[in-house]
Amino acid sequence: MKTWHQSLANLLNKTLLAGALxxxxxxxxxxxFYTDFQTLIEIQKxxxxxxFERYAAEPSKLEDIKDPLKAELDPDFLSSxxxxxxxxxxxxxxxxKCGLYDLVLSNLAQGPNGDIEIFLVRYENNxxxxxxxxASRKDFFEKIAFKQCPQVERFQKYFGLKNLPTxxxxxxxxxxxxxxxxxxxxSKMRLDPKTxxxxxxxxxxxxxxxxxNQIRKTSGGQYRKLRSLxxxxxxxxxxxxxxxxxxxxYLVSLCENIDSKTAFCEGFFKSNFWTRVVQGxxxxxxxxxxxxxLKGKNQLNKRDYESCAAQFANEPDLCSELGNLKGDLTPKPxxxxxxxxxxxxxxxxxxxxxxxxxxxxxxxxxxxxxxHFSGKAPPKSDFCHASITAMFAEFDLETSxxxxxxxxxxxxxxxxxxxxxxxxxxxxxxxxxxxxSSVVEKILRKTKGLGADQSCRLTSKxxxxxxxxxxxxxxxxxxxxENCYGTSCxxxxxxxxxxxxxxxxxxxxxxxYFPKDFATENFAISEQFVKKYKLKSSRVLNVSTLKRxxxxxKEAVIHGIGCAEDLLPGHFSKKRFNECRPLPFIIDGYxxxxxxxxxxxxxxxxSLHAPRLVPWTNxxxxxxxxxxxxxxxxxxxxxxxx
Amino acid sequence: xxxxxxxxxxxxxxxxxxxxxxxxxxxxxxALDNIxxxxxxxxxxxxxxxxxxxxxxxxxxxxxxxxxxxxxxYSLSAGPAQKKIAxxxxxxxxxxxSHLKSHxxxxxxxxxxxxxxxxxxxxxxxxxxxxxxxxxRPQEKNIYVARTTDGHxxxxxxxxxxxxxxxxxxxxxTPNDLVxxxxxxxxxxxxxxxxxxxxxxxxxFKASRSGNKLEMCLYExxxxxxxxxxxxxxxxxxxxxxxLYMNEGYKNSKTLYQSQQADIGNISCVDGSxxxxxxxxxxxxxxxxxxxxxxxGLKDQxxxxxxxxxxxxxxVSMDGMVLAxxxxxxxxxxxxxxxxxxxIKDGEAKK
Numbered sequence: 001m002k003t004w005h006q007s008l009a010n011l012l013n014k015t016l017l018a019g020a021l022x023x024x025x026x027x028x029x030x031x032x033f034y035t036d037f038q039t040l041i042e043i044q045k046x047x048x049x050x051x052f053e054r055y056a057a058e059p060s061k062l063e064d065i066k067d068p069l070k071a072e073l074d075p076d077f078l079s080s081x082x083x084x085x086x087x088x089x090x091x092x093x094x095x096x097k098c099g100l101y102d103l104v105l106s107n108l109a110q111g112p113n114g115d116i117e118i119f120l121v122r123y124e125n126n127x128x129x130x131x132x133x134x135a136s137r138k139d140f141f142e143k144i145a146f147k148q149c150p151q152v153e154r155f156q157k158y159f160g161l162k163n164l165p166t167x168x169x170x171x172x173x174x175x176x177x178x179x180x181x182x183x184x185x186x187s188k189m190r191l192d193p194k195t196x197x198x199x200x201x202x203x204x205x206x207x208x209x210x211x212x213n214q215i216r217k218t219s220g221g222q223y224r225k226l227r228s229l230x231x232x233x234x235x236x237x238x239x240x241x242x243x244x245x246x247x248x249x250y251l252v253s254l255c256e257n258i259d260s261k262t263a264f265c266e267g268f269f270k271s272n273f274w275t276r277v278v279q280g281x282x283x284x285x286x287x288x289x290x291x292x293x294l295k296g297k298n299q300l301n302k303r304d305y306e307s308c309a310a311q312f313a314n315e316p317d318l319c320s321e322l323g324n325l326k327g328d329l330t331p332k333p334x335x336x337x338x339x340x341x342x343x344x345x346x347x348x349x350x351x352x353x354x355x356x357x358x359x360x361x362x363x364x365x366x367x368x369x370x371x372h373f374s375g376k377a378p379p380k381s382d383f384c385h386a387s388i389t390a391m392f393a394e395f396d397l398e399t400s401x402x403x404x405x406x407x408x409x410x411x412x413x414x415x416x417x418x419x420x421x422x423x424x425x426x427x428x429x430x431x432x433x434x435x436x437s438s439v440v441e442k443i444l445r446k447t448k449g450l451g452a453d454q455s456c457r458l459t460s461k462x463x464x465x466x467x468x469x470x471x472x473x474x475x476x477x478x479x480x481x482e483n484c485y486g487t488s489c490x491x492x493x494x495x496x497x498x499x500x501x502x503x504x505x506x507x508x509x510x511x512x513y514f515p516k517d518f519a520t521e522n523f524a525i526s527e528q529f530v531k532k533y534k535l536k537s538s539r540v541l542n543v544s545t546l547k548r549x550x551x552x553x554k555e556a557v558i559h560g561i562g563c564a565e566d567l568l569p570g571h572f573s574k575k576r577f578n579e580c581r582p583l584p585f586i587i588d589g590y591x592x593x594x595x596x597x598x599x600x601x602x603x604x605x606x607s608l609h610a611p612r613l614v615p616w617t618n619x620x621x622x623x624x625x626x627x628x629x630x631x632x633x634x635x636x637x638x639x640x641x642x
Numbered sequence: 643x644x645x646x647x648x649x650x651x652x653x654x655x656x657x658x659x660x661x662x663x664x665x666x667x668x669x670x671x672x673a674l675d676n677i678x679x680x681x682x683x684x685x686x687x688x689x690x691x692x693x694x695x696x697x698x699x700x701x702x703x704x705x706x707x708x709x710x711x712x713x714x715x716y717s718l719s720a721g722p723a724q725k726k727i728a729x730x731x732x733x734x735x736x737x738x739x740s741h742l743k744s745h746x747x748x749x750x751x752x753x754x755x756x757x758x759x760x761x762x763x764x765x766x767x768x769x770x771x772x773x774x775x776x777x778x779r780p781q782e783k784n785i786y787v788a789r790t791t792d793g794h795x796x797x798x799x800x801x802x803x804x805x806x807x808x809x810x811x812x813x814x815x816t817p818n819d820l821v822x823x824x825x826x827x828x829x830x831x832x833x834x835x836x837x838x839x840x841x842x843x844x845x846x847f848k849a850s851r852s853g854n855k856l857e858m859c860l861y862e863x864x865x866x867x868x869x870x871x872x873x874x875x876x877x878x879x880x881x882x883x884x885x886l887y888m889n890e891g892y893k894n895s896k897t898l899y900q901s902q903q904a905d906i907g908n909i910s911c912v913d914g915s916x917x918x919x920x921x922x923x924x925x926x927x928x929x930x931x932x933x934x935x936x937x938x939g940l941k942d943q944x945x946x947x948x949x950x951x952x953x954x955x956x957x958v959s960m961d962g963m964v965l966a967x968x969x970x971x972x973x974x975x976x977x978x979x980x981x982x983x984x985x986i987k988d989g990e991a992k993k
Contacts (some may be wrong), residue, residue, distance in 0.1 A: 320852065331853030510734055516737070571855075576679075598928040615953075
């Protein structure tokens, strides 16, 4: 059985052939293919518009249809739709008449005058005669199209403004995270009957500035036209509010390239990442610290980001050193390489961290994994390192009662004759009992009778000015910022300007990232993490496994430990026999060319927003060298997925 | 054979000639994984045990150098004087992955087993006939220079502004002068010379681009400095010689080597030669480099690629031997091929 699309194509071919034959006989002296084709279009246009005007003069209400299920659109009318609809939409929505109705209803299918308002229909009437008539859009859909294709009527309701928010919530319109996922997504959307409606939304949103321009140019006297344009603009702006920037970007790319999988996917992985940030598709965190440094200010507006994006494009070296004030590993990749790497990266990174200030690579790596799989960013804090260590400490206290996180503030409980130690982080963290001030307050309430209404204020050495009245009394925790890290910190506690000496600090964070002996295997932080988030963890022994894991699951990432000198030989050198600096890392993407592979990797020393491209051979050497010195000969590369 | 084929064969031959050979693999009596230092004549082998001990094996005799908690990692290095060995003892190697750690640093006599503690830090290096030892404390951003005899110390602060993972390179042309690398807020590295007597520091050389790595070694009365790009990798690599005497402001220098490629560097100077990792070709798409060990003669300035290992990235020198570690093996670039000879040396038989 021929599909609707094939029938139309055949009809078109016959028309073209007949026309071409006729032309070739009549105008042989001036023929060329293009000239003939243009003339053919003109002939079609003229013939059709004559027919159309004839029927449109007397439209029908379609009340005499014998069987609506057997009604069809007039073949010449169909041809005119094919001629006037953008070619990329022709294959959308499936290969039957319902797909065509979706295209028409979403206004992607066009007639010679734009949106189709009058339809030429052919049907058997109650008297048994085959008639052709013109019908309004409303009558055609209500009396024929919705009866033939009930789903089309449902979609009209789903994509109406009233139901649109609910409809969009149930759709996943996120950019793909890998090439295989991208191709699958494109194939799926091409056959999805909802796609024409999504492309309609996209086109309306993209058309906002054009509509605004048209309104500006239309004189006030053209009341009806102005009213129509304003109504369209209002609807388009409402759509814009409902469709997120990331989804808008995805739909633009999809609808522009619905007929080409290659072009669609290239748009994601070869596009400029910085533009995607400016357009709101990707988080501003990726550019924030670099742009702040470039512009010399903390508060950035859209224009600043646009300017930074332009500078990154023109001066690729900029990204290597910018945004380095937290001491992350530099030089970072250049802007072009960074853009390409970030396009292929999937690790959730909509927050800031600061590896150098945390001071423990194991904590940095695990916290990044926690943020990725829990979907939650670390809690806010004025101290970047406290935000990260708080997330780690909460995780550790919950899973192993603080076996790994051993930063404590201690005092002697004289009544019970014992030492009491309370877990803390070096800084104040929103809504966390681990905040340094809160823990100091607790201790001073027990030991110095600090009032319930009194609190301790965290301040820097520079900020503490004892000559000012506000510092004359009260409780202050004075931190030496220069010497304050996630796991060790120099600080002082003053109560009414007297130094508190009975609060002792215990600074220690020692834990196995991967198990180092069988007796304590279950206490390794990687094991605790997999258990808490109910993940599947499997060894990645070769590049084929790496590729398969990342392609099959778009949230999967790979973590491991290798020798830094092999991972990043330009940054770390081996000077001694069997020297190795163990460095945890996360891999969340890869690149392939001619059977060779490189991975997109963030080591625990790298900025969260600056992944590197490391060849598989370097990674393999790093893992091999670490394996040789590990007590259990652990191959430190594991895939994690839900 | 057609002309095209002959030409192709000729090209291959030329290409093959520009690469070295596959060097022999280092073999030792013990499993290499536990070894931390072997003397070039094979007489002394320092190795660590799972129990946490560091031991020295010589002439069928095992001695404990020091004890430590289980799974302690040791790192050993010797200077060219062959009088002492510097030992770094890391007791939390597997369970505290912190770049801020400072470890106990010892020295022992070459082949000896009585350690002397000098302080805590990272990356110890011996200088000036092994009479001085320098090391770095990352949390303080200070270089410590101590006498191995009486422990007298000097402290040299560095900026290390742009990168908290930066570890300064150090050499000492005289007992009173420390030459070291530092980095500013823009990521520009520089070589500075500082007098330990009056604490005055002078710049010797500044990297031409932000992000470039500087490495150095001493050769006769000159400082040999290698500059190797990182990051976007543009600008090429070079090795220069800067005379340390009769060179006001260190303005005079001589270029010994230059390349358009971004070499990895990781230099090692042994017996008048500078060994480094040279990049022969690069694939920008995947960040892949074809890298080999090359030798630069410091007198004749001739460069020769010594290996055909394709992906070697590091050079380790150990008691005058030059080794290239790759995928768990050590390839011998310079040194004896076999360290398995454990026969008692003349004049050293046990009484």
